[in-house]
Amino acid sequence: MKVTLNRSIFMQELQTALRAxxxxxxxxxxxxxxxxxxxxxxxxxxxxxxxSIETFLSKESEKAQxxxxxxxxxxxxxxxxxxxxxxLPEDTLTIELLSNQQVSITSGEAxxxxxxxxxxxxPQLPEVSSATPLKLPIPLLNQVIAETVFAVSTQExxxxxxxxxxxxxxxQLTAVATDSHRLSQxxxxxxxxxxxxxxxxxxxxxxxxxxxxxxxxxxxxxxxxDNQVMFTTSTMKFYSRxxxxxxxxxxxxxxxNFETSITFNGPQFLQSVERASLLSNEGRYSIIRLxxxxxxxxxxxxxxxxxxxxxxxSYEKVxxxxxEISFNPEYMKAALRAFKDSQIVIRFLSxxxxxxxxxxxxxxxxxxxxxxxxxx
Amino acid sequence: MKVTLNRSIFMQELQTALRAxxxxxxxxxxxxxxxxxxxxxxxxxxxxxxxSIETFLSKESEKAQxxxxxxxxxxxxxxxxxxxxxxLPEDTLTIELLSNQQVSITSGEAxxxxxxxxxxxxPQLPEVSSATPLKLPIPLLNQVIAETVFAVSTQExxxxxxxxxxxxxxxQLTAVATDSHRLSQxxxxxxxxxxxxxxxxxxxxxxxxxxxxxxxxxxxxxxxxDNQVMFTTSTMKFYSRxxxxxxxxxxxxxxxNFETSITFNGPQFLQSVERASLLSNEGRYSIIRLxxxxxxxxxxxxxxxxxxxxxxxSYEKVxxxxxEISFNPEYMKAALRAFKDSQIVIRFLSxxxxxxxxxxxxxxxxxxxxxxxxxx
Numbered sequence: 001m002k003v004t005l006n007r008s009i010f011m012q013e014l015q016t017a018l019r020a021x022x023x024x025x026x027x028x029x030x031x032x033x034x035x036x037x038x039x040x041x042x043x044x045x046x047x048x049x050x051x052s053i054e055t056f057l058s059k060e061s062e063k064a065q066x067x068x069x070x071x072x073x074x075x076x077x078x079x080x081x082x083x084x085x086x087x088l089p090e091d092t093l094t095i096e097l098l099s100n101q102q103v104s105i106t107s108g109e110a111x112x113x114x115x116x117x118x119x120x121x122x123p124q125l126p127e128v129s130s131a132t133p134l135k136l137p138i139p140l141l142n143q144v145i146a147e148t149v150f151a152v153s154t155q156e157x158x159x160x161x162x163x164x165x166x167x168x169x170x171x172q173l174t175a176v177a178t179d180s181h182r183l184s185q186x187x188x189x190x191x192x193x194x195x196x197x198x199x200x201x202x203x204x205x206x207x208x209x210x211x212x213x214x215x216x217x218x219x220x221x222x223x224x225x226d227n228q229v230m231f232t233t234s235t236m237k238f239y240s241r242x243x244x245x246x247x248x249x250x251x252x253x254x255x256x257n258f259e260t261s262i263t264f265n266g267p268q269f270l271q272s273v274e275r276a277s278l279l280s281n282e283g284r285y286s287i288i289r290l291x292x293x294x295x296x297x298x299x300x301x302x303x304x305x306x307x308x309x310x311x312x313x314s315y316e317k318v319x320x321x322x323x324e325i326s327f328n329p330e331y332m333k334a335a336l337r338a339f340k341d342s343q344i345v346i347r348f349l350s351x352x353x354x355x356x357x358x359x360x361x362x363x364x365x366x367x368x369x370x371x372x373x374x375x376x
Numbered sequence: 377m378k379v380t381l382n383r384s385i386f387m388q389e390l391q392t393a394l395r396a397x398x399x400x401x402x403x404x405x406x407x408x409x410x411x412x413x414x415x416x417x418x419x420x421x422x423x424x425x426x427x428s429i430e431t432f433l434s435k436e437s438e439k440a441q442x443x444x445x446x447x448x449x450x451x452x453x454x455x456x457x458x459x460x461x462x463x464l465p466e467d468t469l470t471i472e473l474l475s476n477q478q479v480s481i482t483s484g485e486a487x488x489x490x491x492x493x494x495x496x497x498x499p500q501l502p503e504v505s506s507a508t509p510l511k512l513p514i515p516l517l518n519q520v521i522a523e524t525v526f527a528v529s530t531q532e533x534x535x536x537x538x539x540x541x542x543x544x545x546x547x548q549l550t551a552v553a554t555d556s557h558r559l560s561q562x563x564x565x566x567x568x569x570x571x572x573x574x575x576x577x578x579x580x581x582x583x584x585x586x587x588x589x590x591x592x593x594x595x596x597x598x599x600x601x602d603n604q605v606m607f608t609t610s611t612m613k614f615y616s617r618x619x620x621x622x623x624x625x626x627x628x629x630x631x632x633n634f635e636t637s638i639t640f641n642g643p644q645f646l647q648s649v650e651r652a653s654l655l656s657n658e659g660r661y662s663i664i665r666l667x668x669x670x671x672x673x674x675x676x677x678x679x680x681x682x683x684x685x686x687x688x689x690s691y692e693k694v695x696x697x698x699x700e701i702s703f704n705p706e707y708m709k710a711a712l713r714a715f716k717d718s719q720i721v722i723r724f725l726s727x728x729x730x731x732x733x734x735x736x737x738x739x740x741x742x743x744x745x746x747x748x749x750x751x752x
Contacts, residue, residue, distance in 0.1 A: 080654070080682065087651045089687075102683070109690075110651055114683030275463045275486055278456070306456065307478070307490035311465075314485075 001037045001072025001097035005057075007107065009064045010042075010093065011085050013055045014078075016236060017046035019212050020053040021078045027123075032075035034122045035095070039071060045125065046078060051205050052125050052239040053212060065092065072097050073119035081105075084112050125239060126228045133221040133232070134168060134194035138213050141220055141231075144175045145206045147186045147366060150334045152203035153179035163200035163243040165250070176250050177203070182331045183250060183369040184338060197224050200247050205240035212238055254356060254369055258347040260320035262292060263360050264313070266344045270336040272311050276301035277329035279309045287373050289326045292318060301329075316343060316360075325351045326375045335368045377413045377448025377473035381433075383483065385440045386418075386469065387461050389431045390454075392612060393422035395588050396429040397454045403499070408451040410498045411471070415447060421501065422454060427581050428501050428615040429588060441468065448473050449495035457481075460488050501615060502604045509597040509608070510544060510570035514589050517596055517607075520551045521582045523562045523742060526710045528579035529555035539576035539619040541626070552626050553579070558707045559626060559745040560714060573600050576623050581616035588614055630745055631730060634723040636668060636696035639736050640689070642720045646712040648687050652677035653705035655685045663749050665702045668694060677705075692719060692736075701727045702751045711744045 017033050025031050025048060036043040041058040059066050074097050085093065088107035096104045101116040145164075153161035164177045171193060176185040213220060214233055221232045224242075231238040276288040279301040289300040297315050302308040325348060335357050336344070343360035357368045393409050401407050401424060412419040417435040421428065435442050450473050461469065464483035472480045477492040521540070529537035540553045547569060552561040589596060590609055597608045600618075607614040652664040655677040665676040673691050678684040701724060711733050712720070719736035733744045 077682070083654055084651075087647070087654065089647065089651070109688040110648070110685065111687070112651075112655070112683060112685045114655075115681070271463070271465065272486070275460075275465070275488075278459055278463065279488070279490075305491070306453070307488060309486065309488045311487070312485040 001035075001074060002069040002094070003037050003042065003066060003096075004069075004092055004094040005042075005064050005066040007085060007088055007091055007093045009057065009061065011082075013042070013044050013057050014082050014085060016055045016212055016214075017044040017053050018078055018082055019046065019208055020048055020051045021046035022048040023079065029075055029117055029121055030123075031077060031079070032117055032122070033078040033081060034073065034075050034119055036073040036119065037068060037071045039068065041066065045122070047123065047125070047239075050202060050241050051208055052237075054125060054237040054239075056235055074101060074103055075117040075119055075122050076103055076114065080114070084114070125237075127225070132193065132195045133223040134173070134190075134197075135192060135219050135221050136173075138215075138217060138220050138233070140188065142210050142213060144173075144186050144188065145210045147338050148175045148177040148184045149203045149206045149210075150338060151177040151179060151182055151184040151368075155179070160200060160243055160245040160247055162204075163202045163247075164206055165200050165247040166197065168194060168197045178248075178250060178253075178369075181328070181371050182335065183253060184335070185250070185254070185367050187365045189365075199224055199229060200243040200245075201229055201240055202243055209238050209240070212236065253354070254367060255349055255354060258320065258349055260292060260318075260323045260348040261345055262297065262318045263316040263343060263345045265316065266336055266339045266342050268314065269344070270333060272299050272313055273329050273332050273336065275311060276309055277333065279303040279307055280329050285373060286328050286330060287326050287375065288329045288332075289324065289375070291324045293322045320348075323348055323351060325355070326373045327370055328373060331370045335370060338368065339366075377411075377450060378445040378470070379413050379418065379442060379472075380445075380468055380470040381418075381440050381442040383461060383464055383467055383469045385433065385437070387458075389418070389420050389433050390458055390461060392431045392588055392590075393420040393429050394454055394458055395422065395584055396424060396427045397422040398424040399455065405451055405493055405497055406499075407453060407455070408493055408498070409454040409457060410449065410451045410495055412449040412495065413444060413447045415444065417442065421498070423499065423501070423615075426578060426617050427584055428613075430501060430613040430615075432611055450477060450479055451493040451495055451498050452479055452490065456490070460490070501613075503601070508569065508571045509599040510549070510566075510573075511568060511595055511597050512549075514591075514593060514596050514609070516564065518586050518589065520549075520562050520564065521586045523714050524551045524553040524560045525579045525582045525586075526714060527553040527555060527558055527560040527744075531555070536576055536619055536621040536623055538580075539578045539623075540582055541576050541623040542573065544570060544573045554624075554626060554629075554745075557704070557747050558711065559629060560711070561626070561630070561743050561745075563741045565741075575600055575605060576619040576621075577605060577616055578619055585614050585616070588612065629730070630732060630743060631725055634696065634725055634732075636694075636699045636724040637721055638668060638673065638694045639692040639719060639721045641692065642712055642715045642718050644690065645720070646709065648675050648689055649705050649708050649712065651687060652685055653709065655679040655682055656705050661749060662704050662706060663702050663751065664705045664708075665700065665751070668699045670698065696724075699724055699727060701731070702749045703746055704749060707746045711746060714744065715742075 034045040045054045090108035093107040103116040105112040148164050167174045171190045173188040217233045223230045227242045276299045280286045280288045281303050291298045297313040299311050345360045346357050348355040354369050354371045410421040418433045421430045466484035469483040479492040481488040524540050543550045547566045549564040593609045599606045603618045652675045656662045656664045657679050667674045673689040675687045721736045722733050724731040730745050730747045
């Protein structure tokens with residue numbers, strides 16, 4: 001194996017593969033990156049138990065200026081390799097496999113010789129295929145992830161809730177996440193047909209996917225097989241294991257009757273919640289209180305040791321009955337951040353029933369739910 | 377106590393005082409900031425055991441738009457106060473001392489009431505005075521600190537070495553730091569006379585001082601009394617305790633005879649050292665090897681488990697005898713960073729004697745010394 005190519009382009013590739021590579025691993029070879037040099041270009045593979053990333057840098061890429069002298073493959077300790085490549089003196093580098101899995105890395109007058117491992121010891125990636133994969137614009141997939149993944153459970157007591165539930169049926173993609181205290185659901189009507197699916201992807205994988213999807217590409221294809229999902233772009237394959245088990249039926253959780261509704265400017269209300277949450281550690285739980293009366297709308301926070309905060313809120317519109325309701329400000333902050341700049345409407349049934357949040361202009365495609373805290 | 381003023385100006389003041397305030401303190405009142413409202417303006421004081429900062433915001437400051445309704449003083453939990461001020465909704469805020477040391481903080485429709493502490497419980501700052509304080513340009517003081525403070529010892533076995541030794545005599549200021557493996561010394565000829573001194577300032581205090589000195593001011597005055605030094609600008613007083621004990625006589629440590637000298641482009645040599653240091657953990661110590669022969673100048677690194685690196689170095693000039701010498705790359709990196717962009721000359725006597733580094737263009741005012749590692 002011997003190749004000479006542009007250093008900064010190779011470094012980008014390496015960074016992408018590195019995202020899947022753990023600092024420590026129970027299988028030591030997984031701290032390495034697998035480099036495969038074929039007549040077509042360079043494949044780099046990184047993997048931990050849950051996520052694998054395979055990148056491809058084509059020989060045809062003009063920027064890569066790739067000169068392949070001999071094909072082959074090897075595994076190199078990834079973080080260390082990355083440090084070396086990053087610090088090389090010139091714009092190009094040459095990587096050569098010597099005898100005994102020794103790898104030579106040369107740039108200008110600097111030469112490194114490091115110990116590699118045989119590529120044959122590296123675990124095989126799963127074979128994933130789907131006759132009609134779902135094709136989505138990358139920004140849309142990133143948006144769906146951002147709108148749901150924050151609501152997954154961080155507790156391992158119900159592992160299935162640590163993932164986002166994706167359902168494709170009747171030309172409609174639904175993504176929903178809940179930790180049983182709050183829920184976030186995004187629905188996307190699809191134009192093209194694709195094979196139906198029903199899967200739960202670990203939240204951590206989705207966060208990593210979102211960071212890894214190339215910015216300069218438009219589309220990603222999603223394929224499923226057994227307990228794996230694969231996201232494919234023209235330069236990258238991203239694999240994640242799926243969570244096993246039945247995801248709870250969340251459709252019946254979202255209420256449809258309401259007694260009170262209030263419309264806020266989202267970012268402004270978020271700032272008020274952030275202020276109130278500074279004084280919200282009443283007892284074990286973090287709680288703030290929203291009061292909607294004929295006299296106005298108030299937000300209260302209190303912390304027995306530190307003090308209290310109160311604020312008269314501006315709002316766009318109030319409808320229905322007066323209400324006093326308490327909730328965890330962390331859930332509210334996360335929900336409001338997911339709505340970004342929009343006007344949002346919050347609909348309540350009573351002080352003890354979950355309430356829902358939606359963009360005021362939305363047609364029901366994005367809805368969040370928060371369970372209040374009973375204070376009496 | 378009641379005052380209304382511009383929020384962002386007050387926040388800047390608070391940030392400065394906050395630099396001296398520890399997250400946790402053995403005396404709980406030291407996690408607070410003391411706020412003193414006088415007819416002239418606002419004093420804020422923050423302190424840990426070693427460093428105290430007192431800022432002053434004048435009533436005359438146009439930007440502050442200060443309206444003083446009633447003078448007074450109180451101590452407020454500092455990090456919490458900072459969080460509140462940072463999140464307030466409007467451009468101005470009002471701070472008022474209520475009964476029982478309760479403090480009201482109001483901005484727009486948001487009102488906080490938090491528990492304060494009596495200012496009379498806050499420790500007094502030391503009284504420091506000097507008939508003829510030393511006056512230095514702030515950028516020059518920052519430079520001296522940057523050129524020396526990295527070389528102080530981080531070990532508490534010889535506490536005196538954790539500080540920088542400042543000596544003012546014969547109209548010349550000398551700053552020197554050493555951890556007994558390397559040394560850095562800067563000499564500054566002074567134009568104005570000032571009272572002689574000889575003091576050791578903790579390295580940590582100097583790092584904090586450098587961060588705290590206001591960028592928009594030109595000069596700082598340095599006064600000493602007993603075991604305290606005070607740095608004064610028109611808006612800030614920065615106090616630090618001094619280290620007690622005798623600083624070793626470092627003048628005789630700097631050699632004056634040499635057998636070999638080499639001149640490098642500083643930043644280029646630094647990059648080569650950084651590369652070599654990636655593979656430098658031979659045994660317990662980090663070591664790289666420089667070889668100067670008639671065939672050229674080489675730098676070597678080796679790590680039994682990982683591999684090896686070698687690089688042919690470009691240099692400006694070599695004089696004297698061939699030499700092979702090994703040293704800790706961390707010391708070399710720190711030294712080279714302190715020289716910034718200059719050409720540097722390194723002078724050696726032998727492979728086992730400390731060598732010195734100087735800017736090639738310098739007149740002896742900035743010198744560093746590194747002890748090599750014996751490898752045989």
